[in-house]
Amino acid sequence: MKNPWIFPAAALVLGTVGGYLAGKSTNPTGTANQDESPAQRLRSQSRANASGGSDAKRNASRIHSTSDVFRVAGQTDRIQALMNFYSGLTPTQLEAEAAKLEDLPMSERLMASFLLFGKWAETDPTAAMAYTEKMGFTGNFVRPTVLQAWASKDPQGAAKYYSDNARQFATMGMMGGGRGPMGGSGASVIATEWARQDPSSAFAWASGLTGNEKGAAMTSVIGEIASTDPKKAAGMVASMDAASQGKAYDDIARKWGSQNFSDAEAWVRTLPTEQQGAAMASAIAGLSKDNPQLASQQIATLPAGDDRNSAVDTLVQNWSRQDPAAAAAWLVKQGDPASSGQAMREIMPNWVSQDPKAALAFVNAQQAGEVRDGAAASYVMSNSKSAPADLVKVAETITDENSRNRTVGVATMRWMQEDPTAAKAYVASSPAFTDDQKARVADGKSLWGGGRRGGPPGAPPGGQ
16 A cells, blocks of 8 residues: 555544535434435435536536546535445445545545445445455554444444454554544444434443443443433443443533533532532533533632643633633633643634734733743644734744744744745744754755654644
8 A cells, every 4th residue: 555644634534524424414304314225315316416407417427437526616516426426336346446546635535535435334344344454554544434334324233343353443542532433442433323323222232342342332322312311311321330430421411511501510419529520520611612601600610620621621612712802811810820821722713713913912911921821822823814924923922942942933834935035044043943953944944854743843743
């Protein structure tokens, strides 16, 4: 195989595709089209295209390959064209198309692979899984898509395959930060999909697992139930091992808090004392989604610590979507510079996107220290509207040396893209850069060098 697929890029592309598919998964009456056969879906789509105008007809008539798909104008139209194209292929034809994916540019390859392997898994999952074994390291990124698509149609079959071949999915819980199929265990993915179809059977299966898999799968089932019936989900936690209950409590509390905070609060008070703090923080975080002002009042009931800090981060992020100035003013009043400086990173991106001048005025109004450093660094990092030369000046005011050098470097790299002569002159005269960095820039090379990282210290692989 060629170059490994980079997960951060995959997460971005698959998030876009997943969001589009979520929007397409239900009809206007809210009833899922899960029972239609591929042939029925194709006929339905053909009728929709026929009623949609001449452009849809022309697009459908000229799609004979993925190359044709990516000549279609419009990203969502391309996704729909790929879905239609793959829906009309047999498993053998899908395998032939999978072999062509490496010839596509990265972003197109990621989009196509998600849809292709998802479709293949719905029609011949064992063949799709077998193909991932031929893909080397790349197969680790594709296998979760196959498993999830398989479980969405046949959770019992997916569960048996997973049980018989658990080592194939060992990397799933190591990537993605705990979010999505790459961030959870294979058992969690199956449990979630199964719970959407038959919660009781899913819970029975999850209860029969062992070790960490059991707790993760049961939590996934309970979390899915909590989305619509948190009271029922709460009654199921008692059957879990004590070591696994905490995460389930937190998940229920967050979802219940967003639906009915009073009921969620009353329930949290019935939990074991050692579980109440984290669960209450989660309930307040859920409340902040729709009512950040009330959530900010409830925060006062939480003792200082990680649980409170987590709730504050979620609160100010949600609040800043509505009123970043109010969120920032409330945060400053909390009198905790360290946690407030970190939480500023949740506010600034939203504030910069809405009113960069007001965001900068807030930064400049703060006294030197952790709050201002966090706000200034996030202002620079999230700002794609202001001139890089101006962003460099803001970055230079950060008092923490590591944060300052990292932020100055990011702003300078943007500056080099717009005005390389001025940016190189700045690097040559600035104490923020090492002699080696200055020499690299003078030679026309990257500030942080090439290689697999190619980014500032602390950046993830690929310089993301």
